[in-house]
Amino acid sequence: MAEEGVKELELFEQRLASAQKWRELGANPWGNGFRPEHLAGEILFANADQTVETLEATPKIFSVAGRIVALRPFKNAAFIVIQDRSGAIQVHLKQDKLGDRYELFKLCDLGDFVGIVGQLFRTRTGELTLAATRFEPLTKTLRAPPGKFAKSEAGQEFAEKNAMADTEQRYRQRYLDLLANADVRATFVKRSKLVQFIRRFLDARGYLEVETPMMHSLVSGAAARPFRTHHNTLNLDLYMRIAPELHLKRLVVGGFDRVYEINRNFRNEGISTRHNPEFTMLEFYEAYATYEDLIALTEEMLAEAAQAVAGSTTIKYGEHTLQFGRGWKRIPMWEAIREKVPSLTDKDRADTDKLRAVALEGVHGPERKGLEGMNRGELIGALFEKHVEDTLIQPTFVTHFPTEISPLARRNDDDPTVTDRFELIVAQREIANAFSELNDPIDQKGRFQSQVEAKGRGQEETMDFDEDYIRALEHGLPPTAGEGIGIDRLAMLFTDSPSIRDVILFPLLKPQAK
């Protein structure tokens, strides 16, 4: 790709020569100023019931602009298909109608942008088509498109078979992927609709959308390793944020008692089909709500989102059929573990040694070391991930997370070893994480202290002690519940995408070698 073959250069030169000929004929190959007044898809939609006769009786003139995605020329006439953001329409150009302009058209290649003014008619095969009365070359493309575009039903099959398939090139040159693959376009339209839906949903409930800093001087709000960066004039080392959580709760202290942010987080962790170093999170906080209120809200939001984005609350995802209709399963974490690990009794929940012994069963190598250093709550979390998470396909709320792995969540009133928290698991992966917020500054201070101690023990994914956040809590955070939802992962579900890279326009890749 980096090195250009002889053939590719030859194609380039040919097109450059055509551009020069456009100039000689008085057209700027990269000109400006043509203003289309109509959209291809809308013309076809609005005139679907027009017949040969009605179009002859009442002539209709339209102007459109777009990329040439099909080119079927004869000597003195041609059919082309031009595509704009709304769809594509066929255009018929004839030498006897266009005169000298037809010479400009003959220099067009697949992929060029043109402007057309024409009268709508139906061809012999019944296709709505514009008969061009004006032709304007707009932009000359110097590189050939990656394959042949196709439009008809039969052509679709051909296009799919010959479309750009090399994953690396698709991600590196996403614009070509979008041009060549209609399903890729559809995926990103759906992702956009998902985000749009969420904004409307929350706006309608009185939430305020805000933006909080992406560059932090402390690591907080989640358990992850951060990226580091640096501000030159302040000579200040900073972290790219791993979560916006503590800033959003400061806003609740300030009186914005329903806020949300949809924005990027950055985590310096491994890359996989489910992880990109930068990813989009929705986080929202609602005062005077509990985590149980958020369970209801989440069900409502995602059921409606599925309907809005995928057209149904029944979603096909890979081999699974996911039911997003209301009434999802709820299960406390410990209960879920006991269902899968019969050797554990209810008493073992407090028995760190027993938990560790069970967690270590069948584990060899370096993984053991991590488990051996874990405390009670961390071991319960590990058991959950090992025995339960992969078994959850349908939307499931897992509740009652151990306090040790929930440093920002409120303790349960009946059992302080667990928190008022849930995670939503769908198709074996975490989609949402929510809890009643810990608003007791004294408890929060102790939790931060535990995190700092854990860092001292060598755990890398811990939070820093945020004194200003404690001060904010001391000024009073009303009883509040908050939630984070991974937008990329939700988009994966709603678009049946197996990899997170299929729902991120430009996923992180290594730079190419020279």
Added chain:
RNA sequence: GGGAGCGUAGCUCAAUUGGCAGAGCAAUGGACUCUUAAUCCAUAGGUUGUGGGUUCGAUUCCCUCCGCUCUCACCA
């Protein structure tokens, strides 16, 4: 970071035990004023990801490096 796999023309893909690297589409020239993957005739297009090795001979076998994919670990 560990493991497995992949990389051939602009695009999609072939190539027998290791024996002259091919096809369709795109491109170029020609015919063609209702095509729909337009059709027909002709032509051109390659350092087989990179560097090395084995061999009379390497797309094929071995090694290095680069990139991608899947997977494990870390995480969401």
